[in-house]
Amino acid sequence: MIKLKSNKTKMGVLLFILPALAIYLVFQIIPIIGSVYFSLVSWNGIAGSAPEFIGLQNYIYAFKSPDFILSLKNMAKMVIVSVIFHTPIALLMAVAINTKCKGYRLFKALFFVPTVFPLTAVGLMWYFIFMPTGSFNALLDVVGLSNLVTPWLVDSSTAMNTIVFVNIWAGVGYYMVIILAGLTTIPEDVYEAAAIDGATSVKQFFQITIPMLKPILSMCILMDIIGSVKVFDLVFAMTGGGPNGLTNLPTTLMYNEAFKYNHYGVGSAIGIIIMLICIVGTVGSNFITNRKKDI
Amino acid sequence: MKKRISGQKIIMYILLLLTAAMFAAPMIFTLLSSVKNKVEIFTNPFALPEVVQWGNYVEAWTNANMSQYFLNSVLQAGATVIVLAIVSSMAAYVLSRFQFKWNKAMLLFFMVGMMVPVHTVLVPVSYIIGAFNLKNNIPALIMIYVAFNLPFSILVVTNFMKGVNKSLEEAALIDGASYFQIYRFVMLPMTVPALSTISIFNFLGAWNNILFPLLFINDKKLKPIALGLLNFNGERGSDYGPLMAAIVITVAVPLIIYLLFQEKVEGGLAAGAVKE
DSSP states (O other): OOOOOSSSHHHHHHHHHHHHHHHHHHIIHHHHHHHHHHEEEEOOOOSSSSEEEEETHHHEEEHHHHHHHHHHHHHHHHHHHHHHHHHHHHHHHHHHHHOOTTHHHHHHHHHHHGGSSSSHHHHHHHHHHHSTTHHHHHHHHHHOOGGGOOOTTTTTTHHHHHHHHHHHHHHHHHHHOOOOHHTTTTTTHHHHHHTTOOOOHHHIIIIIHHHHHHHHHHHHHHHHHHHHTTTTHHHHHHHTTTTTTTTTOOHHHHHHHIIIIIHHHHHHHHHHHHHHHHHHHHHHHHHHHHHHHHH | OOOHHHHHHHHHHHHHHHHHHHHHHHHHHHHHHHHHHHHHHHTTTTTTOOOOOHHHHHHHIIIIHHHHHHHHHHHHHHHHHHHHHHHHHHHHHHHHHEEEEHHHHHHHHHHHHSOOOOOGGGGHHHHHHHTTTOOHHHHHHHHHHHHHHHHHHHHHHHHHHHOOOHHHHHHHHTTOOOOHHIIIIIIITTTTTHHHHHHHHHHHHHOOOOOOHHHHHHOOOOOOOHHHHHHHHHSSSSSSSHHHHHHHHHHHHHHHHHHHHHHHHHHHHHHHHOOO
């Protein structure tokens, strides 16, 4: 570390950080402060019209609106089902690939590649598969399960589940790569010693792999919670929140309230609630993992 | 004993292949459908096309405007990458090399942006865009991409620079080089590995983004590809062949980037996650 003495060089060096700071302040920090302000006013988005201060009414409106409650339920489903499937499947994938079996590179690339695709393209890809005349229904017909044929994204009982499934499909490779990096840090001799003691590979998995990966697994779950709360593109591309708002998440509802119906205050309030959910999720899962460590 | 292990291996293989099928099927279906005509897509969804319909790609590329969207995305994502590499490396140079009272606080301050969900700040951002008349203004769009990717970029580059050996810099300083010269000719070349990592992620981030263009790019000539694809679907949702071709065009660039820089993408992702 270089300690600068003269004030002149100090100012010169500060110039280096100025561009980053300016962009960051204008498009990140000011909007963060602004979002609190906008959540407390009523504003229709027309430039020039004055926002009117209405206190917490946007929040009250949101929690009284059945649409918002439904979006929270959908979000809960998205988070819980994603967490149940993402990390365990990713762990199994990573363990299988870590055996360096034949073709493991191909498997890894195949499972990971959806995570680099735009989610809009992934959403559309699956939209065409799940549409009423789509190939999934055609497949069901071919294998003789015609009674299961459903308009997956239109039927209110399957639409949300279908989106949750696509979210699991599109995200699992991300967690697989992280867990795979964690697996390489477990020293080989631990397994060798266990094998000499006669531990089967199933036992090794539960007694060595999982305990040693615990910090990474809990981090995956945390990232998954926050990531699932923030899902937007998939729903936007696949259903746009429909049919009848049944597949809205807080993110898509926020977008629609603010930019479709010009309820900027309500939209902002939902935005703040999304942030609070993320903070609670982070603190909550930290709390749980820390408590487990103590036991 | 040996037989049991091979039995396990067979089960593992079957499971791997089944999972692989679930991942490959939608992609193969999309690829196949992109060279079929409409009738074939519905009557024989799983068969090879009778005649390969390259026309779908021509239709998507020219009449459906995908070439324009593609070019827009290359320019917008490219500019984002360059600005971010310059701006974040300059900031990281200060944060990693000079001792100020507020160094740590500053780094933390830059990290705040990583914790705030994009949707929280959408309304204020759109207010700024409206107030300064920045609708359809591409430099403004790029600045917003830059702002939202800054925290990650600064974190990665600062951490990398902290590990770079200081002896070359000290020698340059004794030779009378200015701090800008040291940054430009000593620091920057040595930081190339970190800069290429963030550039890959920043490019993918800009290529895949729809939220910001959705907010304030409504000129068809300026839309990026992910949004253009949605547009195409909205306007001509039943032109299945060309639409599938458009999907393939949209995912081709991230796919190629991933295949070229596989190690970097996976390594950067794992390093970023483990460090948090």
